[in-house]
Amino acid sequence: MIAVEDVTVTRGDLPVLEGVSLSVSEGEFVGVVGPNGAGKTTLLQTINGVLTPDAGTVTVGGLNVHEESARAVSRRVATVPQEATVGFEFSVADIVEMGRTPYASRFGSPEYLTDHRYVQRALDRTDTAQFADRSIREVSGGERQRVLLARALAQDAPTLVLDEPTASLDVNHQVRTLSLVADLVAEGKTAIAAIHDLDLAARFCDRLLLLSDGSLVARGSPETVLDSEYLDAAFETTTAVGIDPVTGTPSVTAMDDSCAREGRVHVVGSGAIGARVLSRLHQGGFDLTAGPLPRGDLALETARGRDVETIAVRPFEALEPATERRLDSFVDEAAVTVVADPPLDPSGAILDATTTANTLVVVDPESVVSPMDDEDTAQYDRLRERGVVTDTKSVLETVVTATAGQEVSSDD
Numbered sequence: 001m002i003a004v005e006d007v008t009v010t011r012g013d014l015p016v017l018e019g020v021s022l023s024v025s026e027g028e029f030v031g032v033v034g035p036n037g038a039g040k041t042t043l044l045q046t047i048n049g050v051l052t053p054d055a056g057t058v059t060v061g062g063l064n065v066h067e068e069s070a071r072a073v074s075r076r077v078a079t080v081p082q083e084a085t086v087g088f089e090f091s092v093a094d095i096v097e098m099g100r101t102p103y104a105s106r107f108g109s110p111e112y113l114t115d116h117r118y119v120q121r122a123l124d125r126t127d128t129a130q131f132a133d134r135s136i137r138e139v140s141g142g143e144r145q146r147v148l149l150a151r152a153l154a155q156d157a158p159t160l161v162l163d164e165p166t167a168s169l170d171v172n173h174q175v176r177t178l179s180l181v182a183d184l185v186a187e188g189k190t191a192i193a194a195i196h197d198l199d200l201a202a203r204f205c206d207r208l209l210l211l212s213d214g215s216l217v218a219r220g221s222p223e224t225v226l227d228s229e230y231l232d233a234a235f236e237t238t239t240a241v242g243i244d245p246v247t248g249t250p251s252v253t254a255m256d257d258s259c260a261r262e263g264r265v266h267v268v269g270s271g272a273i274g275a276r277v278l279s280r281l282h283q284g285g286f287d288l289t290a291g292p293l294p295r296g297d298l299a300l301e302t303a304r305g306r307d308v309e310t311i312a313v314r315p316f317e318a319l320e321p322a323t324e325r326r327l328d329s330f331v332d333e334a335a336v337t338v339v340a341d342p343p344l345d346p347s348g349a350i351l352d353a354t355t356t357a358n359t360l361v362v363v364d365p366e367s368v369v370s371p372m373d374d375e376d377t378a379q380y381d382r383l384r385e386r387g388v389v390t391d392t393k394s395v396l397e398t399v400v401t402a403t404a405g406q407e408v409s410s411d412d
């Protein structure tokens, strides 16, 4: 268990943390969120004993981390730092093995080195075993981050402190890394992590702490902390918070205040991707229409749950002429038409309809999860040539820019 009591930390001449108190229970995964410079790294480095507070105490498992030896603290707390430059030609396996150092006997017993179980398990669980023999200088930034996580796992301390553990990871490894931490916590470890991606923090953490300007301004469940009122004040922006239709956890979108949300948007997108796109645009305050969408589709449910006017069709069948006309009129009336993983359409009518779109936005097939055959790829290539290409994460910003652009040109 971690207990931080009334901690104040000054760096340079400036107070960076002021009177911060918090606790993390055994078997709990707590995320620290907040804007750049809020003091997240400072807080984590005070918890792992690297920084000594000017006032207040930090105990981990009942041990005051600022009064004990570094070796004793290392047996209690393993850290994954934000950045680590490794100056020597160590192999990845060497680095992970360094996690065993706190268990080394002072007088040379090499047992900790020969006990490879922890090292091998750490390499396996972090998906780094494949490049264990390579020099640490010859792996990518994201791979290095996973190696540092492996070193922390090899350390086998009951508490994990992670500073931006997913910052340079691809989407797959972001999710794998945080679910690994969640698994370790389910196995009994305690974890505290600074996480910039609010959606990922909400998805994996049991509880969140919102740090702003050196103070904790909100704490509690992700649903409690990811509240626009708190977020807007902390991040000095306007945010829209919704529920991710796929994960069922809060999803935060930062808005660009300078762009008015005007003009209707039509979404042709099915499944999880279509649902995400609809949810984001709805969060962003757009007037939406959607379809055609097959009955039972997640995107259809998402649209209906948000009172979006939708064209529902029977799966796998060619569109009826009346449906085609309705689709054409939705596309004509929309300032922007977004195509994101469109449903199967044997007649090709959906793609035909998009040719008259005022502005076409295409969600990159890289983020499309349904299987693509050669014909799908060719169709996506044709769409990409005609439209503005984006991804699910940036779709709101892209559509905001596209609609704002239209306003400028219509005023001219």
Ligand SMILES: Nc1ncnc2c1ncn2[C@@H]1O[C@H](COP(=O)(O)OP(=O)(O)OP(=O)(O)O)[C@@H](O)[C@H]1O
Pocket: 011, 012, 016, 034, 035, 036, 037, 038, 039, 040, 041, 042, 043
């Ligand atoms: N070594 C230092 N000397 C003086 N000031 C520092 C030092 N390190 C950090 N600071 C300042 O302390 C404040 C908090 O920094 P910290 O790194 O803890 O923030 P953070 O929330 O982790 O930010 P980010 O999200 O950008 O990583 C910042 O204003 C920063 O400029």
